[in-house]
Amino acid sequence: MPPDTLRDGEALLMRERELLAREERVFVTHTRRDAARIFTLQVAFLAALLLAWWAASGTLVDPLFLSDPISVLRVLYEIVVDGTLWWHLEWTLIEMALGYVLGVSLGLALAIVISGIPWGTQIVRPMMLGLFAIPKVALAPLVIVWFGIYLVPKVVLAASLVLFIVYFNTVAGIAAVNPRMQEVLRVMGASPFAVLTKLTLPSAMPYIFTGMRITVPGSLIGAIIGEFLSSNRGIGFLIAAASSRYDTARVFAGILSLLVFVLLLNAAISRLERRLARWQPLSNGKTKL
Amino acid sequence: MTADDIVLQARNVYKVFIARGGRARTALRNVELTVRRGEFMCLIGPSGCGKSTVLNMFAGLVTPSDGEILHSGRVITDVNTRVGYVTQDDNLLPWRTAIANVELALECKGMPRAERRERALDYLARVGLKGQEELYPHELSGGMRKRVSIVRTLVDESVDVILMDEPFGPLDAQTRLILQDELLRLWHGTGRTIIFVTHDIVEAIALSDRIAIFTSVPGAIKDIREVTLPRPRDVFHIHETPGFSDIYDGIWNDLREEILKTRSADAA
Numbered sequence: 149m150p151p152d153t154l155r156d157g158e159a160l161l162m163r164e165r166e167l168l169a170r171e172e173r174v175f176v177t178h179t180r181r182d183a184a185r186i187f188t189l190q191v192a193f194l195a196a197l198l199l200a201w202w203a204a205s206g207t208l209v210d211p212l213f214l215s216d217p218i219s220v221l222r223v224l225y226e227i228v229v230d231g232t233l234w235w236h237l238e239w240t241l242i243e244m245a246l247g248y249v250l251g252v253s254l255g256l257a258l259a260i261v262i263s264g265i266p267w268g269t270q271i272v273r274p275m276m277l278g279l280f281a282i283p284k285v286a287l288a289p290l291v292i293v294w295f296g297i298y299l300v301p302k303v304v305l306a307a308s309l310v311l312f313i314v315y316f317n318t319v320a321g322i323a324a325v326n327p328r329m330q331e332v333l334r335v336m337g338a339s340p341f342a343v344l345t346k347l348t349l350p351s352a353m354p355y356i357f358t359g360m361r362i363t364v365p366g367s368l369i370g371a372i373i374g375e376f377l378s379s380n381r382g383i384g385f386l387i388a389a390a391s392s393r394y395d396t397a398r399v400f401a402g403i404l405s406l407l408v409f410v411l412l413l414n415a416a417i418s419r420l421e422r423r424l425a426r427w428q429p430l431s432n433g434k435t436k437l
Numbered sequence: 438m439t440a441d442d443i444v445l446q447a448r449n450v451y452k453v454f455i456a457r458g459g460r461a462r463t464a465l466r467n468v469e470l471t472v473r474r475g476e477f478m479c480l481i482g483p484s485g486c487g488k489s490t491v492l493n494m495f496a497g498l499v500t501p502s503d504g505e506i507l508h509s510g511r512v513i514t515d516v517n518t519r520v521g522y523v524t525q526d527d528n529l530l531p532w533r534t535a536i537a538n539v540e541l542a543l544e545c546k547g548m549p550r551a552e553r554r555e556r557a558l559d560y561l562a563r564v565g566l567k568g569q570e571e572l573y574p575h576e577l578s579g580g581m582r583k584r585v586s587i588v589r590t591l592v593d594e595s596v597d598v599i600l601m602d603e604p605f606g607p608l609d610a611q612t613r614l615i616l617q618d619e620l621l622r623l624w625h626g627t628g629r630t631i632i633f634v635t636h637d638i639v640e641a642i643a644l645s646d647r648i649a650i651f652t653s654v655p656g657a658i659k660d661i662r663e664v665t666l667p668r669p670r671d672v673f674h675i676h677e678t679p680g681f682s683d684i685y686d687g688i689w690n691d692l693r694e695e696i697l698k699t700r701s702a703d704a705a
Contacts, residue, residue: 329528335496336593337518338545346541350532 215396223401232386233405240371240382243299247306248367252360254307255314260344263322280312284370288377297378306370310363317359321352353424361417365410372406443510444598444630445472445495450504452490463655464490468504470649470658474597477624477631479641481688482651482659483699488634489525490656492600495632496522508598521590523601527582529574535585536561536570542593560588564619580612584619591623601633605640617643617672625669638688642666643675650688653695660691 198217205216227233262268284305295301325348333343349356375384383402390398452465465487472478480488493499494506497517506513508520521542529538536557543553561570564584574582583604590599605613617640624631635641641648642664650660666678675681 326528328524328526329530331496331498331516332522332524332528333541333545334516335498335518335520335522336542336545342545346544347530350530353532 212394212396215400219397220400220404223397224404227386227398227401227405236381236383236386236402237405237409240368240375240384243302243371243374243382244306244367246299247303247370248310248364250303251307251310251363251367252314255311255359256318256356258311259315259318259322260349263319264340269319269323276312276315280316284308285373288373291374292378301377302371302374302379302382305374306367309366309370313363313366314356314359317355318352321355322348324355325351357421357424361414361421364413364417368406368410442473443471444474444508445632446470446507447491447494447501448505448507450491450494450501450506452487452494452499453502465501466655466657468657472598472630472632473647475628475630476646477633477644479645479648480632480634480651481636481638481641481648481692482656483653483692483696484636485654485699486651486695487654487656488651489602492602492632492634495598495600496520519596520598520600521593521596523587523590523599523604525602525604525606527574527586529582529585529589531574534571534573535566535577535581538574538585539589539592541589546593546595556592557588560592561585563623564588580608580616583608583612583616587616587620587623591629597628598630598632601631603634603636605635613640614672620644621668621670621672638685638692639676641688642681642684643670643672648688650691651695653699659695662687662691 201214202217205211205214211219224233262272265271287308288301288305291301291304295304329347329351330343333347338346371382372384372387375382376388379385379388383406387399387402390396390402447468447470450465450468451463453461453463456462468487468491470491480491482488490499494501494513495508495517497506497513497515500514508517529535530541533541536554539557539561540553543556548556558567558570561567564587566581566584566588569577569581574585577585587601587604590596605616608616621644631644633641633644645664648662648664649658650662651657652659662684664684666675666680666684670678676685
């Protein structure tokens with residue numbers, strides 16, 4: 149027989165809250181501990197790689213080919229401090245961002261329009277697949293002939309690496325829309341535009357977002373390819389110029405800065421994605437609070 | 438009965454589907470059905486008899502192969518936006534909260550924000566969902582989702598005909614009864630017409646003014662029975678109401694033959 153106080157509604161509620169809090173804490177510490185463990189292992193793995201690099205350089209491999217972590221970090225420090233890195237990164241970032249936005253907008257617009265035409269996506273499919281499959285590096289010289297050597301060819305190359313994946317993902321997302329929901333909306337008197345904005349696009353959002361996330365590195369690749377071919381500013385130019393002088397440490401410093409940059413970008417996108425997907429249930433079945 | 442009393446009409450309706458291999462499969466033959474304004478009508482019949490197809494025709498989502506469907510005397514040729522449609526699955530938009538789902542139809546009709554919010558809150562409160570308005574569909578139970586799905590159709594008072602396709606099918610027996618009761622309360626006295634597909638005889642009797650019984654496939658109307666039980670009805674004790682068993686037996690006699698036919702066709 150439980151004490152009378154426990155049967156009191158208020159007391160029961162308190163007890164329930166306590167239990168819930170304990171459960172919640174167990175759940176949180178568990179995942180936090182896991183996360184900390186994973187992070188430690190990630191750092192250890194990276195440290196081991198750097199150590200191996202440092203050990204191999206000058207013993208197994210000529211430093212001319214591989215440089216070594218310390219020289220690379222020294223160069224990286226120098227170009228960060230004297231502003232060289234930012235000067236180049238800024239330019240690459242502009243090319244990449246413009247190309248990315250252009251590619252995403254074109255990919256989305258094409259997918260929405262073509263999906264609205266009967267058999268549209270099937271008709272253009274071989275052509276889209278073909279264009280998607282062409283190595284964009286092969287197009288680079290042509291792009292330069294068409295668009296000159298300034299900003300535009302880099303933007304176009306970056307966009308070309310984004311457009312098709314966003315297009316295919318959006319088409320798949322639109323095709324996956326529940327037809328019953330579509331009927332419900334039409335009976336409600338929704339205009340085609342209302343169906344698009346209230347049902348089709350929100351429903352395709354996870355597909356579109358996947359496309360947008362996996363193409364971020366693509367836009368960077370496009371910008372860098374463009375810079376390799378002809379440029380006087382940008383991380384691609386920094387790397388190409390250093391490479392022509394056999395300055396391996398500087399080449400690696402450039403690559404490393406790109407790597408860090410891409411990781412940061414990815415983290416930012418994941419964050420945004422989690423925010424936008426708040427309506428979805430968590431995979432563990434718990435509800436987000 | 439004058440023409441004004443008739444809201445929906447199926448005239449000599451046939452539906453032929455093209456089955457795999459190009460063979461024609463007749464789903465409906467010579468369906469004649471008249472729905473009176475303001476009545477609660479159930480369509481009942483063996484599974485696969487085409488009763489949902491008739492409902493889809495009233496919604497303008499399926500076109501008859503022959504014959505015509507009329508709404509207030511006008512032939513339906515396109516999606517019929519003058520009806521509300523409650524589908525078998527709740528089909529709520531998962532990225533919208535309960536209240537945002539309820540507001541959907543009003544949004545499509547261009548109702549101002551404040552007004553539609555007020556209306557949606559009122560309807561959600563009427564099915565006991567006060568305080569749950571901001572929950573997402575995945576946070577609601579099956580019964581609650583079904584309530585939201587019904588309310589999102591009823592909330593649009595510009596439509597006076599509601600089509601319901603076995604809405605309580607997947608629910609457990611108790612929730613089913615409670616929802617039947619809630620539906621009758623929401624409907625009673627509104628003058629709206631409800632056409633409700635079910636294969637549960639007790640449910641049909643508890644809800645309807647008239648029950649249209651379908652033959653087995655290819656579906657036709659076998660019989661139409663009046664349910665004269667007084668309203669408001671107590672769905673929880675409907676089987677104890679005097680006159681219930683006569684109606685039940687009558688419907689069951691009609692249905693039994695058809696179900697047996699379906700079974701022998703399946704066995705063949």
